[in-house]
Amino acid sequence: MEDTNNQDDPMDDDNVDDSIDIEEDDGDMEEEELNPQVRLDNNIILQRLNHNDPGVTNLSVSLSEGYFNTIKWKEEGDCIVNNTQLKKFRISFNSSINYWLGKEWEHGHDLPTREQLQDFFSCVYQNSSIVSIIFTSIQIFKFGGDILEGLGGHPSLIRLDIEFGKLGSTGCEALGKVLAHTNSKLRDLRLPNCDLVDEGIRTLCGALMGNNRLQKLCLSGNRRITSAGWRVLSTVLQHPNCKLTTLRLISNSINDEGADVLGGAVTVSSLQSLILGYNPGISSRGWQTLLTHLSQSAIEHLDLNDNKVDDNGLAILASISTLKSLDICNNRPITPAGWQSFFNSLQRRGTQLVKLNISGNEVRNICAAALSSLLRNMNRLKTLNMNCMVNFEQQSDNSVYITPTGWISLFTTLQGSNLDLADLSLGSNSIDDEGMQLLVRLVSSMSAMKHLNLGHNPLVTPAGWQALAGYLQSPNFALEELHLDENNINDDTMITFANALSHNKTLKVLNLYQDDNTDEDDNELITHRGWEAVSSLLCNKSSIMDTYNSNHILHRLGDHDEYYAYPLDRIPNHLAESLELNKNKDKVEVARQKILQTHFSTENFDASHIQEFLDMELQVLPPVIAWIGRPTDDDWIGKRVSGLSTMFNLVRRLPDLFDSSPQKKSMKRKRN
Numbered sequence: 314m315e316d317t318n319n320q321d322d323p324m325d326d327d328n329v330d331d332s333i334d335i336e337e338d339d340g341d342m343e344e345e346e347l348n349p350q351v352r353l354d355n356n357i358i359l360q361r362l363n364h365n366d367p368g369v370t371n372l373s374v375s376l377s378e379g380y381f382n383t384i385k386w387k388e389e390g391d392c393i394v395n396n397t398q399l400k401k402f403r404i405s406f407n408s409s410i411n412y413w414l415g416k417e418w419e420h421g422h423d424l425p426t427r428e429q430l431q432d433f434f435s436c437v438y439q440n441s442s443i444v445s446i447i448f449t450s451i452q453i454f455k456f457g458g459d460i461l462e463g464l465g466g467h468p469s470l471i472r473l474d475i476e477f478g479k480l481g482s483t484g485c486e487a488l489g490k491v492l493a494h495t496n497s498k499l500r501d502l503r504l505p506n507c508d509l510v511d512e513g514i515r516t517l518c519g520a521l522m523g524n525n526r527l528q529k530l531c532l533s534g535n536r537r538i539t540s541a542g543w544r545v546l547s548t549v550l551q552h553p554n555c556k557l558t559t560l561r562l563i564s565n566s567i568n569d570e571g572a573d574v575l576g577g578a579v580t581v582s583s584l585q586s587l588i589l590g591y592n593p594g595i596s597s598r599g600w601q602t603l604l605t606h607l608s609q610s611a612i613e614h615l616d617l618n619d620n621k622v623d624d625n626g627l628a629i630l631a632s633i634s635t636l637k638s639l640d641i642c643n644n645r646p647i648t649p650a651g652w653q654s655f656f657n658s659l660q661r662r663g664t665q666l667v668k669l670n671i672s673g674n675e676v677r678n679i680c681a682a683a684l685s686s687l688l689r690n691m692n693r694l695k696t697l698n699m700n701c702m703v704n705f706e707q708q709s710d711n712s713v714y715i716t717p718t719g720w721i722s723l724f725t726t727l728q729g730s731n732l733d734l735a736d737l738s739l740g741s742n743s744i745d746d747e748g749m750q751l752l753v754r755l756v757s758s759m760s761a762m763k764h765l766n767l768g769h770n771p772l773v774t775p776a777g778w779q780a781l782a783g784y785l786q787s788p789n790f791a792l793e794e795l796h797l798d799e800n801n802i803n804d805d806t807m808i809t810f811a812n813a814l815s816h817n818k819t820l821k822v823l824n825l826y827q828d829d830n831t832d833e834d835d836n837e838l839i840t841h842r843g844w845e846a847v848s849s850l851l852c853n854k855s856s857i858m859d860t861y862n863s864n865h866i867l868h869r870l871g872d873h874d875e876y877y878a879y880p881l882d883r884i885p886n887h888l889a890e891s892l893e894l895n896k897n898k899d900k901v902e903v904a905r906q907k908i909l910q911t912h913f914s915t916e917n918f919d920a921s922h923i924q925e926f927l928d929m930e931l932q933v934l935p936p937v938i939a940w941i942g943r944p945t946d947d948d949w950i951g952k953r954v955s956g957l958s959t960m961f962n963l964v965r966r967l968p969d970l971f972d973s974s975p976q977k978k979s980m981k982r983k984r985n
Contacts (some may be wrong), residue, residue: 330870349402349948350371350403353381354378354380362393367398368948370400372403373404376406377406377407378600379423380427381433382425382426384431392435393440394436399442401447402447405451410450412451413454414453415430416454430777431460444472445472446474451483452478453475461491462491468496469498471498473499473503474503476505479508480508482513484507484513488517492524493520493524501628502531504532505531509537509542515542521555522552524555526556526621527556528562529557531561532560533588534564534565536564537566538565540570547574551578551582555583556583558584560587561588562587563588568599569596569598573602573603576603580607580609584610590616590617590618590619591620593620595621597621601623601626602768604630604633608629612635613636613637615636616640618644620644621639621644623644627641628655636666640698647674649679651682652676660683667694668695669694669696672700673700673827674702676702678714681719685727688730689730691731691732696734697738698872699742700766702741703741715742715743717745720742720744721747737756738767739770740768742770742941745777749780758789760789762791764793768800769798773800782809790819791819794821795824798827802827804840804846807839807846811878815864820867821866821867821868821882822869823869826870843867844888845868845951848885851895854911861904861908863904863907864895865903867892867893867895867897890951893952894950894951896950905940909956910952914944
């Protein structure tokens with residue numbers, strides 16, 4: 314298996330607040346939408362910083378762009394020093410190579426001088442609102458160590474990331490001084506892919522011995538750390554001063570010896586979350602040893618994805634009664650018999666699990682009865698991931714672990730259960746139309762459901778998707794994300810979905826991504842006809858009221874942060890514009906912009922629409938005029954137009970309304 318560092322690290326959390334713990338999940342989508350990353354790449358952003366714009370809380374500064382060098386940080390740095398809105402600060406070097414902080418490069422590299430960097434970081438040190446600083450692709454040598462050491466005792470810094478760089482002994486010593494600072498507020502330290510070695514770990518652990526504030530530590534992707542390094546870390550975990558609750562060790566070179574040492578330390582530590590995804594150096598026997606240790610601990614969150622846990626290890630895992638979150642996806646040594654026994658054990662003993670990921674495993678039809686019996690009574694469970702119950706390495710009927718019949722049996726048994734999920738993933742499976750109809754009936758009763766992934770279920774036909782369209786209109790519908798990628802959705806199905814979403818107020822993401830390579834003869838499944846239905850959903854042009862009542866919530870049709878399910882030239886431009894407008898959080902202004910752009914812009918001006926204003930009662934006109942002239946936010950996303958041209962056309966048609974003389978007012982009263 315290939316290195317999975319880029320997928321799992323660093324822990325990308327944006328919900329950073331001094332008064333609460335930083336969330337463990339890999340980011341909060343809504344938080345990202347409300348606080349999008351802003352790049353410092355022009356004078357407008359500098360001005361917004363200077364004006365303490367509340368829309369700039371997540372700032373990215375690139376040291377590889379010449380604009381950084383044009384700013385006189387000693388004179389203009391007050392935009393950082395006095396800013397009270399900044400929370401998250403990313404400092405990066407956008408290149409295929411890492412930047413040695415402050416190193417003089419050969420002629421041709423437009424990089425900041427040491428003096429410019431000192432002035433810039435001096436501003437960062439004095440800011441009292443930044444809670445998160447992230448260094449990306451930056452290596453630390455002597456000058457960089459001095460810069461890093463300056464963060465010691467920062468008045469508000471809670472989280473520090475140094476990712477995809479190189480710390481070296483100098484960086485580790487500087488970081489040790491930051492951790493040892495008496496006024497340090499640092500609670501979250503993340504050092505993924507920093508080429509750490511045992512000596513660096515010893516330096517950091519020496520500082521951690523006296524630190525009782527750090528709660529989260531990420532050392533993922535540092536494959537040069539040996540058992541000696543893990544032994545030193547285990548000593549810290551057992552120290553009475555240590556308050557670590559979360560330890561991330563994804564894609565390291567931990568072997569059986571290291572697993573034994575770490576496992577023993579966890580039993581007497583304060584750790585609640587242990588993330589050990591993809592550590593192929595630990596054998597099945599090594600996992601049994603580690604899990605035996607954990608069964609005597611108070612661990613609550615455990616991530617063991619892509620490892621060599623077998624049936625014996627899984628049996629030990631079932632005995633850990635404190636677990637609230639378990640990720641054990643892609644552990645191929647576990648057999649169907651092992652899974653069946655695991656499900657039965659959890660049912661007998663009871664479980665507190667809130668989150669369970671068993672995707673990519675050999676959970677076959679014979680396990681369905683035990684699994685459904687377990688799930689029926691898991692009323693605390695909120696997240697369930699059962700993606701990829703298929704062996705993609707095989708090309709036979711035996712490669713499908715849960716067949717269509719198995720899914721039908723599972724969904725039938727779960728009808729009327731206590732299960733109320735918020736997040737359900739069933740992508741890349743063999744659910745068919747009958748299974749889909751049963752699934753829709755099941756999720757329709759789940760009022761907590763926010764995210765549903767049904768991507769790549771190719772056995773579902775338009776008839777099955779018709780049942781899903783009915784769910785989109787369910788009174789219990791609270792879904793925010795629906796993933797239907799790689800499902801051969803066509804025009805008719807797309808039109809059905811668009812009609813079903815006409816009054817929806819919750820769905821933000823409808824992922825319809827379709828790989829071009831799967832479409833024979835380059836025939837487009839969704840053509841202009843299907844896209845026009847979505848366009849009309851987002852911006853109905855029939856009348857002003859129809860535009861106002863359009864869907865202003867849905868803003869993504871593709872995967873991740875892509876607006877588009879297909880290349881841009883395959884969907885209408887106005888659809889792309891509507892999707893972008895819908896990303897704005899001020900939905901009143903979104904509706905206003907759609908009305909202005911559709912009915913009153915220069916290219917779309919329709920004089921008949923002015924008549925709608927002229928026909929209004931006189932007392933209604935003042936708020937209407939205020940609505941026309943309302944300004945948009947500075948951080949507006951997408952196209953925007955001013956209402957001034959509409960105001961001008963209205964004034965031309967109602968000149969008496971703006972004449973304050975008594976005679977004119979009398980004439981207006983008589984006229985009305």
